[in-house]
Amino acid sequence: xxxxxxxxxxxxxxxxxxGAVTSLLVLALIGLFLFARGVEIFRDMGxxxxxxxxxxAGSGDGVxxxxxxxGPMLTGTIVTSLIALFFAVPLSIAGALYMEFFAxxxxxxxxxxxxxxxxxxxxxxxxxWGVQVFSSMxxxxxxxxxxxxxxxxxxxxxxxxxxxxPFIAGLVLAAMIVPIITSVSREVYSRTPRELVxxxxxxxxxxxxxxxxxxxxxxxxxxxxxxxxxxxxxLGETVAVYLLLNLVFKYNFNILESxxxxxxxxxxTKFGEATPYELKALLAAGFVxxxxxxxxxxxxxxxxxxxxxxxx
Amino acid sequence: xxxxxxxxxxxxxAVPTQPWHKPRAAQRRDVLTxxxxxxxxxxxxMVTGVAGPDGWALVFFVEILLLTVLRSRGIGRAKSTNAIVxxxxxxxxxxxxxxxxxxxxxxxxxxxxxxYVGYLFNDMRVTTPDDELNMGGVGHALIGSMLMxxxxxxxxxxxxxxxxxxxxxxxxxxxxxxxxVIQSMSGVPSIVAGLFIYTTVIALTxxxxxxxxxxxxxxxxxxxxARTAEEVLKLVPEDLRAASYALGARxxxxxxxxxxxxxxxxxxxxAILGVxxxxxxxxxxxxxxxxxxxxxxxxxxGPIASMPMYIFGLLQIGTEYxxxxxxxxxxxxxxxxxxxxxxxxxxxxxxxx
Numbered sequence: 204x205x206x207x208x209x210x211x212x213x214x215x216x217x218x219x220x221x222g223a224v225t226s227l228l229v230l231a232l233i234g235l236f237l238f239a240r241g242v243e244i245f246r247d248m249g250x251x252x253x254x255x256x257x258x259x260a261g262s263g264d265g266v267x268x269x270x271x272x273x274g275p276m277l278t279g280t281i282v283t284s285l286i287a288l289f290f291a292v293p294l295s296i297a298g299a300l301y302m303e304f305f306a307x308x309x310x311x312x313x314x315x316x317x318x319x320x321x322x323x324x325x326x327x328x329x330x331x332w333g334v335q336v337f338s339s340m341x342x343x344x345x346x347x348x349x350x351x352x353x354x355x356x357x358x359x360x361x362x363x364x365x366x367x368x369p370f371i372a373g374l375v376l377a378a379m380i381v382p383i384i385t386s387v388s389r390e391v392y393s394r395t396p397r398e399l400v401x402x403x404x405x406x407x408x409x410x411x412x413x414x415x416x417x418x419x420x421x422x423x424x425x426x427x428x429x430x431x432x433x434x435x436x437x438l439g440e441t442v443a444v445y446l447l448l449n450l451v452f453k454y455n456f457n458i459l460e461s462x463x464x465x466x467x468x469x470x471x472t473k474f475g476e477a478t479p480y481e482l483k484a485l486l487a488a489g490f491v492x493x494x495x496x497x498x499x500x501x502x503x504x505x506x507x508x509x510x511x512x513x514x515x
Numbered sequence: 516x517x518x519x520x521x522x523x524x525x526x527x528x529a530v531p532t533q534p535w536h537k538p539r540a541a542q543r544r545d546v547l548t549x550x551x552x553x554x555x556x557x558x559x560x561m562v563t564g565v566a567g568p569d570g571w572a573l574v575f576f577v578e579i580l581l582l583t584v585l586r587s588r589g590i591g592r593a594k595s596t597n598a599i600v601x602x603x604x605x606x607x608x609x610x611x612x613x614x615x616x617x618x619x620x621x622x623x624x625x626x627x628x629x630x631y632v633g634y635l636f637n638d639m640r641v642t643t644p645d646d647e648l649n650m651g652g653v654g655h656a657l658i659g660s661m662l663m664x665x666x667x668x669x670x671x672x673x674x675x676x677x678x679x680x681x682x683x684x685x686x687x688x689x690x691x692x693x694x695x696v697i698q699s700m701s702g703v704p705s706i707v708a709g710l711f712i713y714t715t716v717i718a719l720t721x722x723x724x725x726x727x728x729x730x731x732x733x734x735x736x737x738x739x740x741a742r743t744a745e746e747v748l749k750l751v752p753e754d755l756r757a758a759s760y761a762l763g764a765r766x767x768x769x770x771x772x773x774x775x776x777x778x779x780x781x782x783x784x785x786a787i788l789g790v791x792x793x794x795x796x797x798x799x800x801x802x803x804x805x806x807x808x809x810x811x812x813x814x815x816x817g818p819i820a821s822m823p824m825y826i827f828g829l830l831q832i833g834t835e836y837x838x839x840x841x842x843x844x845x846x847x848x849x850x851x852x853x854x855x856x857x858x859x860x861x862x863x864x865x866x867x868x
Contacts, residue, residue, distance in 0.1 A: 208766070209765050211767050211768075212765050212766045214767070215685075215765075215767030215770070215771075216685050216687065216766070216767075218677070219677050219680050219681045219684070219685050220681060220687055220689070221677075222673065222674050222677025222678060222681065223677055223678040223680075223681035223682070223685075223687075223689070223693045224689065224693070225677075225678075225737075226674070226678060226693065226696055226697050226700055226737055226738070226741065227689075227692070227693065227696050229700070229734060229737070230696055230703070232711070233703065233708070233711045233734070236711060236714050237707070237710060237711065237714065240714050293607065294607050294608075294610055294611035295611060296607075297603070297604045297605075297606075297607025297608050297610075298608045298611035298612060300608075301604055302608070305604060305605060305608075316860070317612075319856070320852075320853065320856055321612075323791050323792065323852055323856065324615060324618060324849070324852075325794075325795020325796065325848065326795075326797070327795055327797045327823050327827060327845075328622070328795070328845055328849070329614075329618070330830075331826070331830060331841065331842070332614070332618045332621055334830070335621070335625070335842075336617060336618075336621050337617075340567060340568075340569055343566070343567065343569075344569075378614035378615070381611050381614070381615075382615065385611060408593070409593050409594055409596075410601065411596060411597040411600045412597065432702065435702040436702070438704070439702070439704025439705070439707065441704070441705065441706040441797070441798035441801075442797045442798055442801075442827065446830065467704055467706045467798065470706055470710065470802075471706060471798060471801055471802075474801070485710070486710060486714060489706070489707050489710040492704055492706075492707060493703065493704070493707045496702055496703065496704050496707075497699060497702065497703070499702070500698075500699045500701075500702030500703075501695070501699045504695060504698040504699050504702075505695075508694075508695070508698070
């Protein structure tokens with residue numbers, strides 16, 4: 204179909220398109236600028252930027268050469284986020300199912316509003332709460348885990364100090380991403396065709412029978428999308444991790460030990476007193492983080508949008 | 516005997532029953548059982564090595580689970596699985612909701628006693644970390660946050676509305692791409708937004724400023740505003756557009772004068788949700804606006820305080836009174852977010868009616 208627009212319409216459409224394309228432009232610019240400023244580091248460090256172990260600004264006179272590698276922080280980012288997902292996904296599914304199928308109708312609306320509000324709690328509060336309220340409890344859990352499961356390398360802790368570990372940071376991140384995963388999952392579950400659920404009951408099925416046979420399979424890809432959105436948040440979280448984790452440059456897979464960090468908290472920590480060359484390294488690190496979260500988010504978005512379309 | 520009298524004896528009055536509701540007595544019995552279990556759990560926590568509220572919750576859960584298992588013997592496998600899984604899901608939901616409930620409670624209990632009348636109107640110019648809680652306040656941080664958020668809104672609201680209009684009215688070739696990019700953009704880590712503004716704006720102007728902070732916040736705010744605007748515009752009935760076209764309006768007139776005015780409060784909601792999303796962001800401000808201790812009304816003049824940076828800074832200092840102030844500041848910030856949310860909800864309800 205060929206449409207002929209009037210002059211007014213053509214101007215209108217151009218202006219609107221320009222406005223809409225701004226977001227595209229901003230996203231492209233972010234990637235471009237971070238890459239352009241960090242490319243020197245990529246060139247100087249080569250693959251060691253990802254695989255090495257050190258982050259040293261050097262002595263300035265060249266006696267100790269500057270060496271930058273985000274390896275430990277990259278693994279730290281992934282480790283804390285995986286811990287967060289491990290706890291957050293089952294809890295969120297339980298929360299979403301409860302809100303949609305178990306909660307009394309009277310409090311359901313209140314719960315949904317509260318969930319929306321919870322998703323808007325600034326991450327700073329999770330850091331504050333984690334440090335001041337939760338960490339003593341988390342340390343106790345960590346000590347218990349290490350006491351009974353310490354023979355397993357993952358839970359080994361030689362020093363007996365349990366504060367400020369990837370485990371605790373991961374738990375707080377889990378608390379932080381539960382609202383978003385719960386709300387996406389609940390949304391998908393609520394779109395389950397009513398007649399399918401009812402036919403389960405009509406066949407004599409129980410509530411759990413209906414959930415297992417209809418609701419869970421129906422909502423699976425939505426939950427996956429929600430979990431990936433949560434993962435994206437956990438990967439990029441700065442202040443909560445900064446406040447909860449000792450920044451130590453070491454590949455640390457003993458999640459109960461007080462060592463770790465993630466890329467975002469590395470940037471926040473080193474930014475203040477960085478040399479110009481180190482600053483470039485931080486920008487390069489930012490670029491890696493940007494790519495990582497963007498790819499996770501794009502997959503998540505594709506999954507969620509595809510589910511939404513398939514249903515409607 | 517009359518026939519009517521005989522009939523009257525046989526008539527059974529129907530009492531409305533609600534088989535899906537538990538009878539009162541059963542409800543009362545349930546409450547009592549749970550209370551007894553809670554007390555028992557407390558006793559177990561007292562006499563054994565299990566400790567703390569988490570220990571109590573665990574014991575309580577195990578008790579309930581045991582009770583459920585015991586009760587569901589002999590009612591068939593499907594039903595007993597249902598009962599047990601329901602208990603587990605309920606417990607999971609409680610654990611999922613516990614952290615933010617705990618955050619709300621801690622904000623109130625820990626933040627409350629740092630509040631006093633002057634808290635909202637004073638700055639931290641002459642207050643040292645060890646001064647009692649009757650000095651200093653968040654006035655300067657409130658002003659700073661307000662300036663930055665206002666600038667960010669002024670930038671993102673038009674862009675967000677244009678994106679929404681593009682996705683719902685213009686529907687050009689890039690519709691899918693724009694929608695996808697906006698959605699993915701909401702996942703840009705806040706610190707990356709800060710870095711971006713740092714390498715561009717601050718490298719260019721040579722100084723940290725509230726304006727730079729506002730730009731960083733805009734990057735984070737745009738996706739929320741654009742998405743909400745799209746959602747709101749989608750709700751406008753197609754008839755309205757058809758009617759305005761039928762009256763001879765061009766697309767631009769129908770969009771600007773018919774469609775947009777009907778969703779005015781919805782677009783306000785979009786702005787408010789965007790503000791709620793960014794008002795507590797710390798990481799980007801860490802790299803762009805930094806912080807200061809005194810009132811400042813010029814967003815272009817060097818570092819400026821903001822609510823999140825105020826809290827963050829006090830946390831770094833870490834003295835007892837500083838921590839108290841951090842909690843009080845957090846309480847104020849949470850109340851602001853809450854107020855924004857309630858307003859957004861009120862307005863959101865308006866358009867639908």
